[in-house]
Amino acid sequence: xxxxxxxxxxxxxxxxxxxxxxxxxxxxxxxxxxxxxxxxxxxxxxxxxxxxxxxxxxxxxxxxxxxxxxxxxxxxxxxxxxxxxxxxxxxxxxxxxxxxxxxxxxxxxxxxxx
Numbered sequence: 001x002x003x004x005x006x007x008x009x010x011x012x013x014x015x016x017x018x019x020x021x022x023x024x025x026x027x028x029x030x031x032x033x034x035x036x037x038x039x040x041x042x043x044x045x046x047x048x049x050x051x052x053x054x055x056x057x058x059x060x061x062x063x064x065x066x067x068x069x070x071x072x073x074x075x076x077x078x079x080x081x082x083x084x085x086x087x088x089x090x091x092x093x094x095x096x097x098x099x100x101x102x103x104x105x106x107x108x109x110x111x112x113x114x
Contacts, residue, residue: 036063038109045105045114047096057101059091062110072108079104 016026044061059076062069069086076093077084080100084093093101105112 033065035065035068039111042111042113043105045098045101045112047098054094055096057093057095057097059093059101059105060089062089062091064089075108076101076104 014023015021016023016028018028019026041062043059046058046060048056048058050056057080059072062072064086069089069091073084073086073091073093076091076097080093080095080097082094082097084091086092102112
């Protein structure tokens with residue numbers, strides 16, 4: 001690891017925020033933030049009509065932790081046979097697939113409205 005001003009009097013080695021020892025000497029366990037369980041997440045389904053009459057199925061309200069929305073998108077794309085993306089925490093699928101998306105989310109344990 002290189003630090004700004006390494007080897008000069010202004011070089012301050014990094015310290016642990018919890019025990020205040022040097023990071024090389026720190027024995028503190030790494031903090032792992034708890035993930036929100038699937039059963040406590042509620043997906044809100046909807047359909048939007050975009051430019052030139054394109055229809056998009058949307059899933060809103062799910063928490064994106066550890067890139068899990070990208071994995072969910074892959075499962076939904078496979079189930080629906082459609083393309084899609086994750087944009088601003090919203091899963092978007094090309095086409096109108098409300099019934100298929102609802103079935104997949106319920107099978108995975110999500111609560112679904114809309």
